[in-house]
Amino acid sequence: xxxxxxxxxxxxxxxxxxxxxxxxxxxxxxxxxxxxxxxxxxxxxxxxxxxxxxxxxxxxxxxxxxxxxxxxxxxxxxxxxxxxxxxxxxxxxxxxxxxxxxxxxxxxxxxxxxxxxxxxxxxxxxxxxxxxxxxxxxxxxxxxxxxxxxxxxxxxxxxxxxxxxxxxxxxxxxxxxxxxxxxxxxxxxxxxxxxxxxxxxxxxxxxxxxxxxxxxxxxxxxxxxxxxxxxxxxxxxxxxxxxxxxxxx
Amino acid sequence: xxxxxxxxxxxxxxxxxxxxxxxxxxxxxxxxxxxxxxxxxxxxxxxxxxxxxxxxxxxxxxxxxxxxxxxxxxxxxxxxxxxxxxxxxxxxxxxxxxxxxxxxxxxxxxxxxxxxxxxxxxxxxxxxxxxxxxxxxxxxxxxxxxxxxxxxxxxxxxxxxxxxxxxxxxxxxxxxxxxxxxxxxxxxxxxxxxxxxxxxxxxxxxxxxxxxxxxxxxxxxxxxxxxxxxxxxxxxxxxxxxxxxxxxx
Numbered sequence: 001x002x003x004x005x006x007x008x009x010x011x012x013x014x015x016x017x018x019x020x021x022x023x024x025x026x027x028x029x030x031x032x033x034x035x036x037x038x039x040x041x042x043x044x045x046x047x048x049x050x051x052x053x054x055x056x057x058x059x060x061x062x063x064x065x066x067x068x069x070x071x072x073x074x075x076x077x078x079x080x081x082x083x084x085x086x087x088x089x090x091x092x093x094x095x096x097x098x099x100x101x102x103x104x105x106x107x108x109x110x111x112x113x114x115x116x117x118x119x120x121x122x123x124x125x126x127x128x129x130x131x132x133x134x135x136x137x138x139x140x141x142x143x144x145x146x147x148x149x150x151x152x153x154x155x156x157x158x159x160x161x162x163x164x165x166x167x168x169x170x171x172x173x174x175x176x177x178x179x180x181x182x183x184x185x186x187x188x189x190x191x192x193x194x195x196x197x198x199x200x201x202x203x204x205x206x207x208x209x210x211x212x213x214x215x216x217x218x219x220x221x222x223x224x225x226x227x228x229x230x231x232x233x234x235x236x237x238x239x240x241x242x243x244x245x246x247x248x249x
Numbered sequence: 250x251x252x253x254x255x256x257x258x259x260x261x262x263x264x265x266x267x268x269x270x271x272x273x274x275x276x277x278x279x280x281x282x283x284x285x286x287x288x289x290x291x292x293x294x295x296x297x298x299x300x301x302x303x304x305x306x307x308x309x310x311x312x313x314x315x316x317x318x319x320x321x322x323x324x325x326x327x328x329x330x331x332x333x334x335x336x337x338x339x340x341x342x343x344x345x346x347x348x349x350x351x352x353x354x355x356x357x358x359x360x361x362x363x364x365x366x367x368x369x370x371x372x373x374x375x376x377x378x379x380x381x382x383x384x385x386x387x388x389x390x391x392x393x394x395x396x397x398x399x400x401x402x403x404x405x406x407x408x409x410x411x412x413x414x415x416x417x418x419x420x421x422x423x424x425x426x427x428x429x430x431x432x433x434x435x436x437x438x439x440x441x442x443x444x445x446x447x448x449x450x451x452x453x454x455x456x457x458x459x460x461x462x463x464x465x466x467x468x469x470x471x472x473x474x475x476x477x478x479x480x481x482x483x484x485x486x487x488x489x490x491x492x493x494x495x496x497x498x
Contacts, residue, residue, distance in 0.1 A: 079345055082331045096328055103352060183446075187439045194432065197449065204450070 020085040027077055027098045028154070031105075034070045035150040037063055038105050038112065042146065042209065045115040046139040049122065049202065050132060057119030060112060067109040074102040090226070097223035101153060104212040104219070108146065111205040111212075118198045125195045131185065134178040135199055138206050142171055145213040153220050165217035165229060171210035178203050269334040276326055276347045277403070280354075283319045284399040286312055287354045287361065291395065291458065294364040295388040298371065298451065299381060306368030309361055316358040323351040339475070346472035350402060353461040353468070357395065360454040360461075367447045374444045380434065383427040384448055387455050391420055394462040402469050414466035414478060420459035427452050 041063045048056035078095045081087070087095065145164050152160035182196040182203075221229040290312045297305035327344045330336070336344065394413050401409035431445040431452075470478040 075345060075348070079331060079341060082328060083335050083341065086332050086335070092328060092332065096324060099324070099348070107356075183443065186435075186442050190436045190439065193435050193442070197432075197446070200446065201453070 016085055020081070020087055020091065023077070023081040023085060024091065024094055027074065027081065027095065030070060030074050030077065031098055031101055032150070032154055034067060034074065034102060034105050035146075035153075037067050037070070038109050039143065039147060039150070041067065041109055041112040041116075042139070042143050045112045045119070046136065046143065048119045049115060049139070050136050052119070052123035054120040054123050057116040057123075060116035064109055064113045067106060071102045071106040074098060093223050093226060097219045100219045101216050104215045108209050108212045111209050114205045115202050118202055122195065122198050125198075127192065127195050131182065131196070131199060134174075134181060135202050135206070138171065138174045138178065138203060141174065142206050142210045142213065145171070145210060146216075149213045149216045149220065153216065153223075156220075156224060158221065158224050161217040161220040161224075162229075164213055165221070168210055168214045171207055175203050175207040265334055269330070269336055269340065272326070272330040272334060273340065273343055276323065276330065276344065279319060279323050279326065280347055280350055281399070281403055283316060283323065283351060283354050284395075284402075286316050286319070287358050288392065288396060288399070290316065290358055290361040290365075291388070291392050294361045294368070295385065295392065297368045298364060298388075299385050301368070301372035303369040303372050306365040306372075309365035313358055313362045316355060320351045320355040323347060342472050342475060346468045349468045350465050353464045357458050357461045360458050363454045364451050367451055371444065371447050374447075376441065376444050380431065380445070380448060383423075383430060384451050384455070387420065387423045387427065387452060390423065391455050391459045391462065394420070394459060395465075398462045398465045398469065402465065402472075405469075405473060407470065407473050410466040410469040410473075411478075413462055414470070417459055417463045420456055424452050424456040 041060050044056055044063070045060035048054065048060060078099050082092070082095055085091075145167060148160055149164045151157065152164065179200060182200055186193050186196045218229045290309050293305055293312070294309035297303065297309060327348050331341070331344055334340075394416060397409055398413045400406065401413065428449060431449055435442050435445045467478045
């Protein structure tokens with residue numbers, strides 16, 4: 001981590017720098033822990049769906065409060081770190097990035113919980129397993145994207161973040177064709193309607209998880225490059241954090 | 250706003266305090282601006298749905314980038330305020346609260362955008378208007394809750410925040426009965442299926458907006474009372490911000 005001029009043009013003392021590094025490492029560790037919980041929650045809810053195991057679905061739902069609590073802890077830790085250490089621009093980006101990623105992970109957790117809630121009604125309804133296959137495949141694809149983007153954050157892999165960012169269309173087109181398939185099935189026989197609606201909501205939840213993987217990829221890019229992924233501006237920190245440092249100097 | 254001891258046991262100077270108050274007022278103003286945009290977006294998307302006006306639906310969608318940009322501005326402003334002014338516990342809560350509310354408003358904006366996107370397919374499909382009525386009524390109820398909770402934030406009305414927090418069940422039960430009605434209609438005639446699925450997704454989006462109104466009510470409570478709304482602990486700041494101030498003293 002950097003340790004350059006901070007507040008009022010005075011350099012951060014070694015003491016402050018080290019303390020900041022410790023805070024930042026702890027924040028990164030918390031994000032990684034949150035990421036692991038969310039990955040498990042997605043995997044559990046998808047497995048529960050595939051095996052019509054409503055108990056496993058309940059376990060996925062039960063993970064949600066821990067994930068929400070971690071988000072609040074990360075938020076408090078981030079804010080306290082800023083207040084105590086007054087980091088400079090690049091380090092502020094690290095902290096804002098942590099806040100954004102925690103926020104996206106919390107939303108992904110909510111979506112996984114929503115899938116967990118549909119396992120019970122789906123498991124009571126006996127329908128051909130092949131319809132579920134499309135949802136499962138979509139789920140695996142998105143879980144893979146979540147894993148990749150968390151890897152890109154933990155190990156600062158810009159290329160991997162870009163790959164995730166560029167790969168969202170596959171999920172969206174998978175979702176569209178799945179919806180079409182489910183719709184046909186509903187038209188054929190009214191007894192399929194309830195079942196297919198549940199699957200549609202599951203597919204929509206998975207599609208949105210994919211959107212959050214894209215958001216996280218954008219945040220990793222922002223942390224590493226100091227600008228939005230969509231901008232074609234020349235390199236350099238163009239956020240107002242840079243302005244703050246300039247002002248302070 | 251308060252202006253008590255800050256960093257290192259030294260009192261904030263008058264200069265710092267005033268600067269903080271200016272920052273905080275600006276942050277509150279930005280939240281209110283974001284709130285107005287989101288209210289308009291909801292109202293437009295609901296009107297578009299009711300009048301099958303796809304152009305108005307597009308206008309609701311077009312508001313989304315401004316709302317997203319405002320969220321990022323609020324985030325940066327909040328972080329810079331903490332770094333520059335190192336506020337004490339109660340003022341940190343104000344800033345964390347602003348971050349959370351901006352976050353919820355951004356999500357509400359996304360949901361309103363989703364409704365806007367369904368106006369076009371719905372307007373092409375001629376169906377009895379009475380089915381739309383349920384969605385409209387739900388939408389009005391939720392828009393009212395969003396307005397109330399933003400009022401409770403702007404004017405620090407704890408009772409109003411509590412009323413919003415306690416009123417979520419009405420939306421949920423409205424949504425459940427609407428789903429039942431739409432399902433019956435789908436079962437009756439397969440030609441209704443596509444139309445009803447769109448309405449179900451609209452209803453689900455509206456229901457989630459209601460959840461965010463509840464979240465914002467929780468944040469208002471947290472800002473004003475220094476603890477979570479669900480906690481029955483005795484009054485007092487029990488967050489780690491209080492610990493920070495204690496540590497600094």
